[in-house]
Amino acid sequence: MSSGTARRRMRSAAWRISCWATVAFACGTLAVFVFLHRFVASDMQRRSDEWLAGEVETLGDVAERTPKNALYDRVVGEVAELAEREVSNRQSSAGQAGAPVFFLQTGGDGSLRLWVGAGDGALYQQALRAAAILPGRPTDLRVTGVAIPFRVASDALDDGSHIYLGLSERDELRVLNKLRLRFFLLWLLLVLFGFGIVFFTTRRMLGHVRKITEAASRIGHSDLNARVPTTRRNDEVSQLAQTLNVMLDRIENSMRQLHTITDALAHDLRSPLTAIRGKLEISLPAVAREEDAEPIVAAIEELDRLVDFLNKSLDVAEARADALRIRRSGIGLCELLRTMIDLYEPSLAEKGIAIALQCEDEVKVFADAGLMHRMIANLLDNALKHLPRSCQVAVAARADGDRALLIFEDSGPGFDPAVLEHVCERRVKGRNSDGRGLGLAFVEAVARAHGGTVTAQNRQQGGARIEVSLPVAAADRE
Amino acid sequence: MxxxxxxxxxxxxxxxxxxxxxxxxxxxxxxxxxxxxxxxxxxxxxxxxxxxxxxxxxxxxxxxxxxxxxxxxxxxxxxxxxxxxxxxxxxxxxxxxxxxxxxxxxxxxxxxxxxxxxNLPAQAETTKLRVLDLELDLLRREAARGGRHLQLTQQEFVLLEYLCRNAGRVVTRSMILDQVWGMRIQPDTNVVDVHIYRLRGKVDGDGQQPLIRTMRGAGYVLRDR
The missing domain is CATH 3.40.50.2300 (Response regulator)
Known part of the structure; x- marks a missing residue:
């Protein structure tokens, strides 16, 4: 995986959702464990305290009943060793360094009377004295030199002596440590697993949404037949897709209605116009004298202009409704401009207008060739019709990020400030214009149908500037 | 037919x-x-x-x-x-x-x-077009009228070639735009006419019989008689 896709993945919504879900999940499971851990630890302590209490009581009994003779030490010591062995049996971890249990008896004067256990009894006695353990309440005890604390229960005997029974917390701590380690591993596994599941399910689901978005953006002005993909499941995403498709059905339907209307209108006007044009044309050769032919010729030319006007009007109307039918192919703007300028240059030169093309690198757009031709022809026709003599026109095409810019600048009088704001609307024209006010409206309509824009303004140094911005062709569509 | x-x-x-x-x-x-x-x-x-x-x-x-x-x-x-x-x-x-x-x-x-x-069997592609005293060499892209070499631009040559191929028949402005410039547009200005005037200035020299005729309301004809 390249770092680019990794970075893109980390910016995705699926990643963010899974991160937050994982944090919540991890915190939740951690809290459960802390609770469990505390419960287990206190339960283990309760059990060992109970055992200690029982043993201390027994030992106290034995110590009290055993006559204080030479055998006393042995009898009490053996009972204490029995308790130690019991612990060893119960918890199979004995035999390691340090005994799990110690027994200590102090005399009424505080001297060490009996010591059963590993190591030096005096150290334990010192620690016990410092801890001041009360009878009947088991307490933790740390002994210098011994790493693991003891749980100690004590009992006061009638003869003023104290007995202490200590149980190493080693096993308890080991169990808890093991529990913690296992839980941690399990927790890590669960969190990673949970993250994975959340990430992949959300990515899958959002993948459907992305597919819908992609499909919906593809369904542009020209491709209304396409539908967004639906899944068989009846979840929210699938409902979204279905709703979108229903909406598209409706849009397509109204588009078709609009096309039917404009087609019918065009048809009903064009058929009689065809007949009129044909009749006029047929009557031409019969007219002997040039002066007699003039009105017929003028009528034919007027008729052609009318047809062009009709076509443009319907195109503008359809484009305004985002319903202009376009057929895209890859077009090099510079090459097209060169051809068009080549076509218009003689006419412009005859009017004393100089035209220059600035086009360094080819700019490709994915557009309808016929409409592009007509759009540029319109812009050049505009220059030819409206510019006074000895003006300059500068045409430029260049790519600006993902936009292809087509810029027409001239040194003429510029737009009438009164109409500048609305110059791209239908029937808007300057005071001195003799056109029908469709030219720039058509340019705007074509740009709009291709997902572009047109800006018309007056340059500070005088003259007009028209900028057509179109999306650059994606490399894979050429 | x-x-x-x-x-x-x-x-x-x-x-x-x-x-x-x-x-x-x-x-x-x-x-x-x-x-x-x-x-x-x-x-x-x-x-x-x-x-x-x-x-x-x-x-x-x-x-x-x-x-x-x-x-x-x-x-x-x-x-x-x-x-x-x-x-x-x-x-x-x-x-x-x-x-x-x-x-x-x-x-x-x-x-x-x-x-x-x-639908007719393909004819051998000619390399020379001849209409009256106008001669076009399609390989060398050269044109001459009555032996006089014509200085034509690339575009003018293509335009004259199209007229020659349709000699004696009317070609309209939109046909010229379609065939010579490869675009179906309807300019509301006289762009094609100016190209024809320029070409005519070169083809129909002083004292020669005009070859390119304007058919008002229809288009242009290169005379072949």
């Missing part, structure tokens, strides 16, 4: 019939799809002119059915619709042609000739 004109508008039928006959074609008329089907299957026509908006069926369906019935003649489709339907484009790729209404008669005749020529 026998043509079948399938068109329901009587006005259009009438002037088309007249101009087709003037151009030397024999044409029969069918006003609806059913008649057209019978006539086309029975009679042997060299070419069909079919209007898309017929009263009883869609013109394209008619063409497709005729193709199924074994009618091989090329078709010139006339359409008053605004946009060119995908099926029309399909037919166009299959060797047929279309023309949107309203059209110039010269353009209709030019397209007819093109379609009929496609």
């Amino acid at each position: 026998r043509l079948l004109l399938v068109e329901d508008e009587i006005d259009i039928q009438r002037f088309l019939l007249r101009s087709l006959e003037e151009a030397g074609y024999k044409a029969e008329i069918a006003a609806d799809g059913k008649t057209a089907q019978q006539l086309a299957v029975d009679g042997r026509f060299d070419l069909l002119i079919v209007d898309l908006g017929l009263p009883d069926m869609d013109g394209i369906d008619l063409i497709l059915r005729l193709r199924q019935l074994g009618v091989r003649a090329p078709v010139l489709i006339l359409s008053a619709r605004r946009s060119v339907d995908d099926r029309v484009r399909g037919l166009e790729q299959g060797g047929d042609d279309y023309l949107t209404k309203p059209f110039a008669l010269a353009e209709l005749l030019a397209r007819l000739r093109n379609l009929l020529r496609r």
Whole structure:
């Protein structure tokens, strides 16, 4: 995986959702464990305290009943060793360094009377004295030199002596440590697993949404037949897709209605116009004298202009409704401009207008060739019709990020400030214009149908500037 | 050459019939799809002119059915619709042609000739064109009139070549734009005329008989007589 896709993945919504879900999940499971851990630890302590209490009581009994003779030490010591062995049996971890249990008896004067256990009894006695353990309440005890604390229960005997029974917390701590380690591993596994599941399910689901978005953006002005993909499941995403498709059905339907209307209108006007044009044309050769032919010729030319006007009007109307039918192919703007300028240059030169093309690198757009031709022809026709003599026109095409810019600048009088704001609307024209006010409206309509824009303004140094911005062709569509 | 004109508008039928006959074609008329089907299957026509908006069926369906019935003649489709339907484009790729209404008669005749020529055995590609005293060398891209070399730009040469290939016939401005510049546009300015004036200035020198004639209301003709 390249770092680019990794970075893109980390910016995705699926990643963010899974991160937050994982944090919540991890915190939740951690809290459960802390609770469990505390419960287990206190339960283990309760059990060992109970055992200690029982043993201390027994030992106290034995110590009290055993006559204080030479055998006393042995009898009490053996009972204490029995308790130690019991612990060893119960918890199979004995035999390691340090005994799990110690027994200590102090005399009424505080001297060490009996010591059963590993190591030096005096150290334990010192620690016990410092801890001041009360009878009947088991307490933790740390002994210098011994790493693991003891749980100690004590009992006061009638003869003023104290007995202490200590149980190493080693096993308890080991169990808890093991529990913690296992839980941690399990927790890590669960969190990673949970993250994975959340990430992949959300990515899958959002993948459907992305597919819908992609499909919906593809369904542009020209491709209304396409539908967004639906899944068989009846979840929210699938409902979204279905709703979108229903909406598209409706849009397509109204588009078709609009096309039917404009087609019918065009048809009903064009058929009689065809007949009129044909009749006029047929009557031409019969007219002997040039002066007699003039009105017929003028009528034919007027008729052609009318047809062009009709076509443009319907195109503008359809484009305004985002319903202009376009057929895209890859077009090099510079090459097209060169051809068009080549076509218009003689006419412009005859009017004393100089035209220059600035086009360094080819700019490709994915557009309808016929409409592009007509759009540029319109812009050049505009220059030819409206510019006074000895003006300059500068045409430029260049790519600006993902936009292809087509810029027409001239040194003429510029737009009438009164109409500048609305110059791209239908029937808007300057005071001195003799056109029908469709030219720039058509340019705007074509740009709009291709997902572009047109800006018309007056340059500070005088003259007009028209900028057509179109999306650059994606490399894979050429 | 026998043509079948399938068109329901009587006005259009009438002037088309007249101009087709003037151009030397024999044409029969069918006003609806059913008649057209019978006539086309029975009679042997060299070419069909079919209007898309017929009263009883869609013109394209008619063409497709005729193709199924074994009618091989090329078709010139006339359409008053605004946009060119995908099926029309399909037919166009299959060797047929279309023309949107309203059209110039010269353009209709030019397209007819093109379609009929496609069905003839291919002629050896000429390298030289000669019209009266005008001579074009297509390989060296050179033109001369009466032995005088003409200084033409690349574009002017292509334009003159197109006129020569259609010598004696009217070519309209939109035909010139389509064939020479490769674009179907309708400029509302005199761009084509200026190119023709320039070319005429070079071809028709002082004292020579003018070759390029303007046919008002129609287009231009390169005289061949």
